[in-house]
Amino acid sequence: MLEIRNLTARIGDxxxxxxxxxxxxxxxxxxxxxxxxxxxxxxxxxxxxNDAYEVTAGSVVFKGNDLLELEPxxxxxxxxxxGFQYPVEIPGVNNAYLLKAALNARRQQQGLEEIDAFEFxxxxxxxxxxxxxxxxxLNRGVNEGFSGGEKKRNEILQMAILEPSLAILDxxxxxxxIDALRAVAKGVNSLRSPDRAIVLVxxxxxxxGYVEPDHVHVLSDGRIVxxxxxxxxxxxxxxxxxxxxxxxxA
Amino acid sequence: xxxxxxIDALRAAVARMPxxxxTPTRRAALEHLDRExxxxxxxxxxxxxxxxxxxxxxxxxxxxxxxxxxPPSADATIASITRRFDAHWLIIANGAVDTDSITAAQMAGIxxxxxxxxxxxxxxxxxxxxxxxxxxxxxxxxxxDAGAAPDKAIGVLVIxxxxxxxxxxxxxxxxxxxxxxxxxxxxxxxxxxxxDHYANSxxxxxxxxxxxxxxxxxxxxxxxxxxxxxxxxSLARDSRFRHCAFDLGGKLIRNDLSIELTGPGAAAxxxxxxxxxxxxxxxxxxxxxxxxxxxxxxxxxxxxLSDAARCVWNGKAIVHNGADGTDAKQANHNLLLSKTAEVxxxxxxxxxxxDVKCSHGTTIGQLDEAAMFYLRTRGLDKREARxxxxxxxxxxxxxxxxxxxxxxxxxxxVADRLNQLTLGDDQ
Numbered sequence: 001m002l003e004i005r006n007l008t009a010r011i012g013d014x015x016x017x018x019x020x021x022x023x024x025x026x027x028x029x030x031x032x033x034x035x036x037x038x039x040x041x042x043x044x045x046x047x048x049x050n051d052a053y054e055v056t057a058g059s060v061v062f063k064g065n066d067l068l069e070l071e072p073x074x075x076x077x078x079x080x081x082x083g084f085q086y087p088v089e090i091p092g093v094n095n096a097y098l099l100k101a102a103l104n105a106r107r108q109q110q111g112l113e114e115i116d117a118f119e120f121x122x123x124x125x126x127x128x129x130x131x132x133x134x135x136x137x138l139n140r141g142v143n144e145g146f147s148g149g150e151k152k153r154n155e156i157l158q159m160a161i162l163e164p165s166l167a168i169l170d171x172x173x174x175x176x177x178i179d180a181l182r183a184v185a186k187g188v189n190s191l192r193s194p195d196r197a198i199v200l201v202x203x204x205x206x207x208x209g210y211v212e213p214d215h216v217h218v219l220s221d222g223r224i225v226x227x228x229x230x231x232x233x234x235x236x237x238x239x240x241x242x243x244x245x246x247x248x249x250a
Numbered sequence: 251x252x253x254x255x256x257i258d259a260l261r262a263a264v265a266r267m268p269x270x271x272x273t274p275t276r277r278a279a280l281e282h283l284d285r286e287x288x289x290x291x292x293x294x295x296x297x298x299x300x301x302x303x304x305x306x307x308x309x310x311x312x313x314x315x316x317x318x319x320x321p322p323s324a325d326a327t328i329a330s331i332t333r334r335f336d337a338h339w340l341i342i343a344n345g346a347v348d349t350d351s352i353t354a355a356q357m358a359g360i361x362x363x364x365x366x367x368x369x370x371x372x373x374x375x376x377x378x379x380x381x382x383x384x385x386x387x388x389x390x391x392x393x394x395d396a397g398a399a400p401d402k403a404i405g406v407l408v409i410x411x412x413x414x415x416x417x418x419x420x421x422x423x424x425x426x427x428x429x430x431x432x433x434x435x436x437x438x439x440x441x442x443x444x445x446d447h448y449a450n451s452x453x454x455x456x457x458x459x460x461x462x463x464x465x466x467x468x469x470x471x472x473x474x475x476x477x478x479x480x481x482x483x484s485l486a487r488d489s490r491f492r493h494c495a496f497d498l499g500g501k502l503i504r505n506d507l508s509i510e511l512t513g514p515g516a517a518a519x520x521x522x523x524x525x526x527x528x529x530x531x532x533x534x535x536x537x538x539x540x541x542x543x544x545x546x547x548x549x550x551x552x553x554x555l556s557d558a559a560r561c562v563w564n565g566k567a568i569v570h571n572g573a574d575g576t577d578a579k580q581a582n583h584n585l586l587l588s589k590t591a592e593v594x595x596x597x598x599x600x601x602x603x604x605d606v607k608c609s610h611g612t613t614i615g616q617l618d619e620a621a622m623f624y625l626r627t628r629g630l631d632k633r634e635a636r637x638x639x640x641x642x643x644x645x646x647x648x649x650x651x652x653x654x655x656x657x658x659x660x661x662x663x664v665a666d667r668l669n670q671l672t673l674g675d676d677q
Binding site for chain 1: 618620621623624625626627628629630631632634638639641642643645646
């Protein structure tokens with residue numbers, strides 16, 4: 001589904017990604033872990049198409065197409081979803097309106113008719129119940145005045161409604177209390193399916209206790225320095241990241 | 251001076267005006283204009299708005315014989331407006347008051363009279379107010395009786411046309427709300443035609459003790475047409491004036507809003523939204539005089555500009571000596587969608603009392619890039635994201651429209667205008 005080859009990217013003069021290689025297949029859950037500043041969020045932003053980052057080399061192929069050629073909205077319509085580490089507050093833009101517009105943009109791409117208001121509301125309520133979200137959030141401004149946990153749940157709600165082919169969740173677990181973490185994990189697990197892939201970008205092993213990954217990668221200094229199965233996450237939890245840096249440098 | 255009004259031609263035009271109760275006032279206004287002239291960019295209050303083009307239109311019209319153009323056949327346009335905004339409509343077409351509409355608007359508690367038949371003696375000391383009276387064919391006087399509360403708003407539809415030759419029009423409406431009355435008003439400006447047009451309007455309100463006035467102004471002129479408009483309101487004890495204005499069209503637009511809080515407990519709220527593209531020029535000057543204590547005012551204007559539009563917001567609040575306990579707030583926020591758009595935002599507070607609460611704030615910025623990216627990652631293209639964000643920005647003013655039943659129609663009209671403004675790619 002996703003093939004990343006030797007991807008390098010920078011912001012301003014700072015080179016953040018220094019040759020990332022990663023293959024993600026349908027049905028898989030990957031966790032990308034790594035210390036602060038290793039380039040995890042940059043990778044997520046580059047995949048979503050944030051033009052603040054300049055891709056200087058390498059390639060990204062998504063479902064057989066050159067992803068880097070696509071605008072952010074085209075990537076979204078093709079089925080890429082980025083769950084933001086810091087979801088943006090957009091005062092005055094109605095949450096339900098955005099959800100419906102986003103879903104219809106995706107449906108149009110898939111050759112489906114626009115969803116009607118009744119069906120949409122039904123779908124939204126169903127997904128909100130899954131995430132233990134109060135339906136009143138539908139009529140608030142996008143993330144406007146939401147707590148950290150509410151913002152993250154709202155990201156997962158968007159994902160659950162859009163049903164992307166590839167979901168990239170950037171530090172979705174950070175700042176969550178245990179109830180919110182469970183709700184988020186439930187949302188993510190509900191989307192696991194053979195025709196979908198999920199990439200969890202995370203600093204801690206915590207979320208991985210609830211969402212079991214098939215593959216775990218460690219990003220350090222802009223490169224993937226080690227890959228393994230879920231036991232790698234536990235090893236990192238125990239030993240930290242330094243031993244890997246030393247191993248990579250040696 | 252090159253751009254002065256052609257006073258001899260004006261004198262001749264005034265001499266040909268109807269002979270009625272307004273005649274002495276027209277002549278006095280003409281002499282006032284002859285002495286004072288029209289404002290130029292050397293006047294501090296007019297430094298960003300050069301009236302040269304509208305003076306030239308006036309001179310052209312005077313040179314052509316100051317002809318009274320027959321009111322345009324605008325039934326379809328009028329119907330489209332009156333259908334969307336339910337009101338007792340009074341129509342002023344090319345400066346001519348439609349007498350049928352006056353008859354239709356008479357009902358218990360509302361008295362509408364042609365200005366020429368009323369006892370009111372209009373004032374003309376303010377800039378362009380003298381020109382307004384000198385060339386005024388007729389205006390309206392509206393009185394709401396004490397304690398009256400009309401079932402729906404009273405609308406004044408100013409509709410102008412300039413089909414083949416440069417034209418001007420003058421509109422004057424004097425409104426009196428007696429004590430304890432409660433009434434809503436809508437002032438709607440619309441124009442059509444390919445020739446140059448300059449409209450000059452003056453609306454004056456006197457709001458009595460404990461009276462309540464809701465006021466909506468909507469300007470949707472042809473992109474080639476210009477307007478200067480003055481609105482004054484004098485607010486007596488415990489009266490309320492809630493105003494919301496929308497400037498969606500026009501070429502050169504200048505609005506002067508002057509509010510006097512003359513009685514304790516009086517409260518004014520002024521909101522405005524201006525949407526400007528191409529080379530549109532929209533200038534809003536507001537002035538609030540707190541003459542007595544315990545009076546409140548708040549104002550918030552917002553603007554969205556694209557292309558090479560130029561807008562001005564100058565909000566002045568004056569707290570006079572002894573007006574203790576005044577509460578005055580002002581805010582002006584602007585979104586620039588292009589690099590060539592320009593805003594001059596100037597809040598001014600003059601405080602001559604000790605115990606007051608005053609605040610002001612202005613912002614000028616672009617659409618938030620982080621929010622734009624966020625919306626695009628949800629599948630909205632750039633234009634949809636811009637539309638969504640500009641609508642949200644505008645909606646906080648639309649939502650202040652004091653006649654709530656109008657909000658939906660205004661929201662749609664604002665969205666249509668925003669769709670035009672957000673077309674460009676230079677953003």
